[in-house]
Amino acid sequence: MTDTPRPLRRTEIRQQNEALILQAAEKVFAEAGFGGATMQLIADMAGLPKANLHYYFPTKEDLYRRVVHDIFEIWLHAADSMDQAPGPIEGIGAYIQAKMDISRRHPNGSKVWAFEVMHRAPVIQDYLETTLRAWTSGRVRLIERWIAEGKMAPVDPEHLLYMLWATTQHYADFGHQIETLNAGPLSDADWQKATDSVKTMILRGIGAL
């Protein structure tokens, strides 16, 4: 049952342990926040001595910063499908699909992001002011073009984006509440139904259907 005990290469060791630590850290930070998380708990979950964590990530904040950064990258790439779409039905529909998939597959990442923003973003304020702001204004122009072309109703683009973020991330951040009301984890069919519901209501809400 044990893994192959063949000696690992240097680069493999580093990659494997960093991945192990990051995975455990994401979960612990998501469930306890930065202040509530402890290096000891992360170490236990990763199956490593605490001192080994500090070898790869000198401080707790370094580890946290890395976790948030990784999430932000995934999160940004979700919009790629939106850009070359001919109109809102394809573009926003694909964006909702991508964001719902992320909520399902990376719920902890979404929670860490939420924790960080609620904490007034002490370590990602620069992301918000540079990358996210640039990303947002680009999508605002795209939506304004669709409106000008008569492909959707004249809604406020920024509030539409907030609604997209809020609705899709809610299924990750408030997953526990939803599962409680649902009396159990969401099945494949449940996720399909959730995604369809969100798509239908929003696309009709912006007059694209």
Add this chain to the structure above:
Amino acid sequence: MTDTPRPLRRTEIRQQNEALILQAAEKVFAEAGFGGATMQLIADMAGLPKANLHYYFPTKEDLYRRVVHDIFEIWLHAADSMDQAPGPIEGIGAYIQAKMDISRRHPNGSKVWAFEVMHRAPVIQDYLETTLRAWTSGRVRLIERWIAEGKMAPVDPEHLLYMLWATTQHYADFGHQIETLNAGPLSDADWQKATDSVKTMILRGIGAL
């Protein structure tokens, strides 16, 4: 400049100090979560010695539980306007209005609730399973009736409720992100515009307009 130094009555002292502590605690819990918050920080913000906090609230968890409970009460009453409405335009419109007002006036409360749910609701699980579940199934029936009466499109009632919660609470929970993108706090006009946008998109999204 000092307040009237007239002697306070016993009941006044208790009420005033509890209110002071709860207000400070709400803010600290909202910005740091349960684990990240410290009794010392809450005490400093309330302008009281730490030992005095433990006189009114024996443990940190007692204080936290009280904060969450107070929020939940406010939050539940927001739905009163929904019940006697003749249809979704008035009912859901009023609910959105009430929830947006709460997001503006009690942003910290909303954040504490979010923290708690993300933390897998260790102290409010009973609320979720009893009060919230009962509340939800009541509104689901109301929405189903409106659909049966042809007053709105046949959307899934539960996912509509999730969308209402997600969209309105987003303006509290992610307020910092929104303010950063907005390059400053939201004005009266900004809040009005936000509320109108949410109302319009959702009401059209459910086929009520």
Add this chain to the structure above:
DNA sequence: CCACAGCCTGACCAACCGGTCAAGAAAATT
């Protein structure tokens, strides 16, 4: 085979945590 650089970790530390307590101050009751 050797020497070096990267990896591992038990033991340790100062700082801080939630919570306690005894002794005093202030208000209410008699």
Add this chain to the structure above:
DNA sequence: AATTTTCTTGACCGGTTGGTCAGGCTGTGG
């Protein structure tokens, strides 16, 4: 005025925290 009850607080406690470090271990290049 005396007594009792409630409120206030500095000092303190055991336990936990993030972080350090010396010294052993191991893969790698010469």
